[in-house]
Amino acid sequence: MKALLPILTVLSVIVALWYAAAVWMNAQWERDQAARAGTEVTFAQLLPLTMSQDRPVLPAPHQVAVGLWDGLAGQAITSKRSLVYHAWVTLSATLLGFAIGTTAGILLAVGIVHNRAMDLSVMPWAIASQTIPILAIAPMIIVVLNSVGVSGLLPKAVISAYLSFFPVVVGMVKGLRSPDAMQLDLLQTYHASRAATFWKLRLPTSMPYLFTSLKVGIAAALVGAIVGELPTGAVAGLGARLLSGSYYGQTVQIWAALFVAAFAAAALVAVIGAVQQVTLRRMGMAR
Amino acid sequence: MKDTSNIAGPVVEARGLGLTFQTGDGPVHALKDVNLTIERGEFVSFIGPSGCGKTTFLRAVAALEYPTEGTLTVNGMTPEDARKSRAYGYVFQAAGLYPWRTIAGNIRLPLEIMGFSKAEQESRVNNVLQLVDLEGFGKKFPWQLSGGMQQRASIARALAFDADILLMDEPFGALDEIARDRLNEELLKLWARTGKTIGFVTHSIPEAVYLSTRIVVMSPRPGRITDVIDSPLPKERPLDIRDSREFIEIAHRVREGLRAGHSYEE
Numbered sequence: 001m002k003a004l005l006p007i008l009t010v011l012s013v014i015v016a017l018w019y020a021a022a023v024w025m026n027a028q029w030e031r032d033q034a035a036r037a038g039t040e041v042t043f044a045q046l047l048p049l050t051m052s053q054d055r056p057v058l059p060a061p062h063q064v065a066v067g068l069w070d071g072l073a074g075q076a077i078t079s080k081r082s083l084v085y086h087a088w089v090t091l092s093a094t095l096l097g098f099a100i101g102t103t104a105g106i107l108l109a110v111g112i113v114h115n116r117a118m119d120l121s122v123m124p125w126a127i128a129s130q131t132i133p134i135l136a137i138a139p140m141i142i143v144v145l146n147s148v149g150v151s152g153l154l155p156k157a158v159i160s161a162y163l164s165f166f167p168v169v170v171g172m173v174k175g176l177r178s179p180d181a182m183q184l185d186l187l188q189t190y191h192a193s194r195a196a197t198f199w200k201l202r203l204p205t206s207m208p209y210l211f212t213s214l215k216v217g218i219a220a221a222l223v224g225a226i227v228g229e230l231p232t233g234a235v236a237g238l239g240a241r242l243l244s245g246s247y248y249g250q251t252v253q254i255w256a257a258l259f260v261a262a263f264a265a266a267a268l269v270a271v272i273g274a275v276q277q278v279t280l281r282r283m284g285m286a287r
Numbered sequence: 288m289k290d291t292s293n294i295a296g297p298v299v300e301a302r303g304l305g306l307t308f309q310t311g312d313g314p315v316h317a318l319k320d321v322n323l324t325i326e327r328g329e330f331v332s333f334i335g336p337s338g339c340g341k342t343t344f345l346r347a348v349a350a351l352e353y354p355t356e357g358t359l360t361v362n363g364m365t366p367e368d369a370r371k372s373r374a375y376g377y378v379f380q381a382a383g384l385y386p387w388r389t390i391a392g393n394i395r396l397p398l399e400i401m402g403f404s405k406a407e408q409e410s411r412v413n414n415v416l417q418l419v420d421l422e423g424f425g426k427k428f429p430w431q432l433s434g435g436m437q438q439r440a441s442i443a444r445a446l447a448f449d450a451d452i453l454l455m456d457e458p459f460g461a462l463d464e465i466a467r468d469r470l471n472e473e474l475l476k477l478w479a480r481t482g483k484t485i486g487f488v489t490h491s492i493p494e495a496v497y498l499s500t501r502i503v504v505m506s507p508r509p510g511r512i513t514d515v516i517d518s519p520l521p522k523e524r525p526l527d528i529r530d531s532r533e534f535i536e537i538a539h540r541v542r543e544g545l546r547a548g549h550s551y552e553e
Contacts, residue, residue: 182379185351189377190397191370200396204387284386284428
């Protein structure tokens with residue numbers, strides 16, 4: 001509750017700046033319209049005009065709010081104009097890709113920690129894979145997968161997995177290697193096998209690192225799903241909404257889709273954060 | 288688990304033992320020409336300043352370090368074979384309990400790894416909690432216990448699988464003096480009850496003299512034994528014995544040994 005006032009203050013400042021920017025950026029179009037009609041437009045007239053354009057350069061906050069409301073609550077959930085429908089399309093690819101990426105990441109990390117050959121060879125490739133711009137790879141992945149008959153959800157999930165496996169690998173390798181020498185010595189005095197050391201020591205101590213990586217990974221997976229929707233001349237999903245909005249100059253549509261994507265990302269990270277709190281508290285490792 | 292309690296011969300035998308670490312600054316002679324025999328049922332303390340090799344010796348017995356010269360046998364076998372036959376329990380300076388397990392769960396850790404049945408685990412955990420006076424704390428988590436209690440749980444963990452050797456590396460070093468006194472008394476009672484052979488590394492002269500039947504004084508550069516003192520004190524020792532004349536004489540002799548090994552010089 002104490003944090004409420006500062007947060008509201010910052011939000012108000014942002015909204016105020018947004019309105020000012022909207023007036024400023026949309027004014028040129030109004031002036032051009034007025035010049036075409038041979039009239040002049042005063043500042044007092046500019047104000048309301050710039051905040052209610054059909055295709056503004058920068059939509060005003062209330063316009064975005066109306067667009068959001070319309071998209072979320074004003075449409076039947078199954079209709080192609082419903083943001084809920086599009087959000088679900090993107091989210092389903094995100095969640096599937098996240099699951100695949102996390103599993104792959106954990107398996108790779110286990111391999112890297114236990115196998116010297118993998119330790120030396122996998123990391124450089126993993127890092128290299130992330131330096132290639134995803135916007136370049138996404139169309140290739142989609143085209144290749146479509147040509148073998150895999151289309152729809154799975155190619156987007158693959159792109160999401162591609163972006164989300166890397167933080168998991170990095171975090172889990174660090175986490176699996178985090179037990180200190182004393183703990184490892186203790187297990188040596190019990191003559192514990194490597195598997196026993198893994199299940200009883202390495203895996204539990206890596207939990208805090210895992211959750212941190214999951215938070216980064218799920219945001220990356222959402223980005224991957226949206227990027228995956230762009231190349232196919234997008235039909236459904238938030239990426240599709242963004243794309244069609246930019247084709248037809250529907251800036252309010254773009255901003256509304258953007259906000260839904262942002263809320264979705266925040267919600268996903270918050271869910272992981274909640275699971276993290278509960279799990280780490282039960283494991284006595286809550287910070 | 289092999290029953291080694293009727294194996295004849297010394298528990299630990301070191302002959303000409305040497306351990307040299309190769310570091311970036313050149314070789315470090317952690318142990319040089321160490322000759323020591325530890326018999327069954329003894330309580331042997333190792334005392335000396337930092338770098339004198341006492342921890343290294345204990346770790347060599349535990350097969351956590353490997354000697355570069357000489358011979359070392361534990362229960363008549365190589366230290367590694369002794370480790371494989373689960374001949375000893377090791378207690379570190381920090382309790383090192385897992386925060387995600389209860390105290391009972393922590394004590395169960397070696398039992399799970401060594402393959403004891405669930406029923407066995409249950410009964411052993413209860414026995415050993417009683418032994419260290421932590422009955423009723425099985426379901427608590429480590430953060431709910433004080434430092435002294437955590438260390439007792441760590442000792443319980445080392446006793447759970449009936450190893451007849453207990454190796455303790457400055458276990459009470461991180462505790463305050465009052466907790467230390469209490470734990471010293473409890474350790475002696477434990478030793479009397481279980482008859483284990485105990486190797487105990489410490490920095491504290493009073494602690495070494497109070498606890499042991501034999502005191503091994505070591506000094507650094509290179510790590511070696513300067514004196515081995517057989518304690519004439521009786522086995523039953525109240526804490527007050529630390530004010531007696533014999534105690535002070537032994538402590539004096541320890542200090543002389545440390546001085547002879549240049550432990551008090553830079």
